[in-house]
Amino acid sequence: MTYNPQQIIARGPRLISESAADAIDGDLLLEGATYSILEEDEDRDVWRIDAFPTTEEESTRLQEVLANFPQLVVIAEQLADADWLAMALSGLPPVRAGRFFVYGIHDGGKKPHNTVNLRIEAGAAFGTGHHGTTVGCLQAYSDLLKKRGFKRVLDVGAGTGVLAIAAAKTGTKTAVGTDIDANSVRISNENSALNKCNARFVYANGLDHRLVRQDAPYDLVFANILARPLVSLSMPIRGALKPGGLVILSGLLRTQERFVKAAYLSKGFRFIRHIHRDAWCTLVMQKV
Known part of the structure; x- marks a missing residue:
């Protein structure tokens, strides 16, 4: 049916x-x-x-x-x-998060000259840049870039690929994204091509894919998924990071912040900061 x-x-x-x-x-x-x-x-x-x-x-x-x-x-x-998702997205305004400006094809004429401009077409994937979790990740990353760069970045649960693409467009030499949805992987790779960057995306459940392992250890990991998967991936994420590496966690509600934060503290991370946007929380933590 x-x-x-x-x-x-x-x-x-x-x-x-x-x-x-x-x-x-x-x-x-x-x-x-x-x-x-x-x-x-x-x-x-x-x-x-x-x-x-x-x-x-x-x-x-x-x-x-x-x-x-x-x-x-x-x-x-x-x-x-009808293509209701595309229709809905056509009415969404572009988003500014720190140094990043996220827009769709319908907003191409609004690109500022002093921002890192990311053209993201969602298709059936999550992560246009409008959601509070994605904005929180971009803001946290933009702030981190004021102090250091990241040569190797992994994006777990990449959706449209916006986070790995943001990394690739700000000096990251190796930007890898994963997703458990094949359509999201296709859309992410298409968005990477649209942005003329070197971010690449693979279909993978977890962090054990060969193409993920071959570029480890990473300087930074994005994980914008859900609270419980974030907790279950705390040890694999630790294993994928170099000493002193950072993780940006999102997809969790403010009410879930303590739960996720405690899981990472118990795995040898230290808390750096949080960003609250609407009901959502973004955490930045560092492997010690």
């Missing part, structure tokens, strides 16, 4: 919305589910979860999980039978 694309929207107070997002992250049947959480109305304390299930089973499970939070108002809308 053909699945008709849906958007599930849930609105409610911040604490309830963040708890619901935690429940989505912790549900084994929703591993890899695509959703976002953001503040919609500060004065009324209204936060919004937007979820985009890819199967009927995922849609049903998302609605079951959200139903456990009666303070949320949940609606499910059918999306038009």
